[in-house]
Amino acid sequence: MQESSDPPFEATYKRLFEKVMAAPEVSGVAECELPMIDLNELKLGELSKRACKKKIARASQEWGFFQVINHGICREVLKKMREEQAKLFAKPFSDKAAYNFSAGSYRWGTPSATCLAQLSWSEAFHVSVSDLLASPNIHNNLCSIMGQYARMVSELSQKLVGILASELGQKSELLKEKCVESTCYLRLNRYPACPIFPEMFGIMPHTDSDFITVLHQDQIGGLQLVKDGSWFAVKPNPQALVINIGDLFQAWSNNVYKSVEHRVVANPVYERFSTAYFFCPSYDTVIASGVEPCVYRSFTFGEYRKQVQQDVKIFGHKIGLPRFLLRTH
Numbered sequence: 001m002q003e004s005s006d007p008p009f010e011a012t013y014k015r016l017f018e019k020v021m022a023a024p025e026v027s028g029v030a031e032c033e034l035p036m037i038d039l040n041e042l043k044l045g046e047l048s049k050r051a052c053k054k055k056i057a058r059a060s061q062e063w064g065f066f067q068v069i070n071h072g073i074c075r076e077v078l079k080k081m082r083e084e085q086a087k088l089f090a091k092p093f094s095d096k097a098a099y100n101f102s103a104g105s106y107r108w109g110t111p112s113a114t115c116l117a118q119l120s121w122s123e124a125f126h127v128s129v130s131d132l133l134a135s136p137n138i139h140n141n142l143c144s145i146m147g148q149y150a151r152m153v154s155e156l157s158q159k160l161v162g163i164l165a166s167e168l169g170q171k172s173e174l175l176k177e178k179c180v181e182s183t184c185y186l187r188l189n190r191y192p193a194c195p196i197f198p199e200m201f202g203i204m205p206h207t208d209s210d211f212i213t214v215l216h217q218d219q220i221g222g223l224q225l226v227k228d229g230s231w232f233a234v235k236p237n238p239q240a241l242v243i244n245i246g247d248l249f250q251a252w253s254n255n256v257y258k259s260v261e262h263r264v265v266a267n268p269v270y271e272r273f274s275t276a277y278f279f280c281p282s283y284d285t286v287i288a289s290g291v292e293p294c295v296y297r298s299f300t301f302g303e304y305r306k307q308v309q310q311d312v313k314i315f316g317h318k319i320g321l322p323r324f325l326l327r328t329h
């Protein structure tokens with residue numbers, strides 16, 4: 001028999017399945033369409049340009065999420081990236097576990113899960129772009145398209161972050177200098193179909209620990225986010241990339257831009273793919289808003305990462321920005 005490509009979810013988490021009769025309650029979630037930004041408007045006259053920038057800033061304040069079309073990443077690159085990603089995940093499980101972009105880049109499930117609500121029904125390659133570019137495999141099809149994809153998405157991220165910074169009335173040079181291709185991360189996600197429990201988490205609720213995330217998802221759907229205290233399912237748009245604000249931008253903007261909790265719900269019938277690009281600074285970058293009164297104490301990205309890793313180890317989940325509040329509000 002051919003070895004399965006799926007990680008051994010059922011065998012590994014058997015005890016959790018026996019313990020409970022239901023997966024987390026996520027049904028009845030309404031669908032929403034994210035604010036849509038056409039980046040071609042940035043190439044038009046001064047008025048359209050200004051309106052487009054304002055829309056980006058407003059969505060980042062009110063939703064923490066938006067989608068962009070005419071984003072400059074050509075269809076061929078998106079298609080090729082997805083094909084190579086699908087091929088990689090179709091390899092037998094043992095090959096994937098041994099396939100190393102760098103140590104620990106392949107992940108699946110949730111090692112620390114003690115109940116079903118803590119289990120992420122997904123597998124991923126979480127790759128540092130600097131490791132990718134230095135890889136001796138950079139000339140194989142997969143690594144080469146990942147490198148190409150990372151470069152294009154990095155340019156888009158720089159553009160968006162520049163706009164968001166200038167809409168705050170702040171200079172973006174430092175940010176642009178600190179967030180370069182090699183300090184960013186690329187994550188290839190696969191959510192196998194989950195027929196056992198119809199609404200299992202593909203990824204548990206979380207916020208991203210970066211400035212912004214650029215997400216390319218397929219047409220299956222499953223991404224959900226919190227808006228005004230309720231969960232909403234994001235309607236997939238094959239032409240668009242989804243952008244969300246991460247913790248670092250929330251802190252840097254002194255809570256103006258929102259790093260919003262999101263999660264993925266696995267589909268009972270179809271597998272789903274997504275590719276996430278995390279726009280991050282170097283570890284020594286100091287995150288400080290410079291606006292009084294400061295909500296958070298200043299911290300380096302390295303410090304933030306270390307704290308997140310420590311909290312995950314001790315509490316089983318990330319605490320994130322509340323750790324860095326200057327005073328309790």
Ligand SMILES: O=C(O)CCC(=O)C(=O)O
Nearest residue numbers: 187189217223264274276
């Ligand atoms: O797959 C998705 O839609 C979201 C992925 C995500 O939130 C992440 O990788 O941080």
Ligand SMILES: [Fe+2]
Nearest residue numbers: 206207208262
């Ligand atoms: Fe995320």
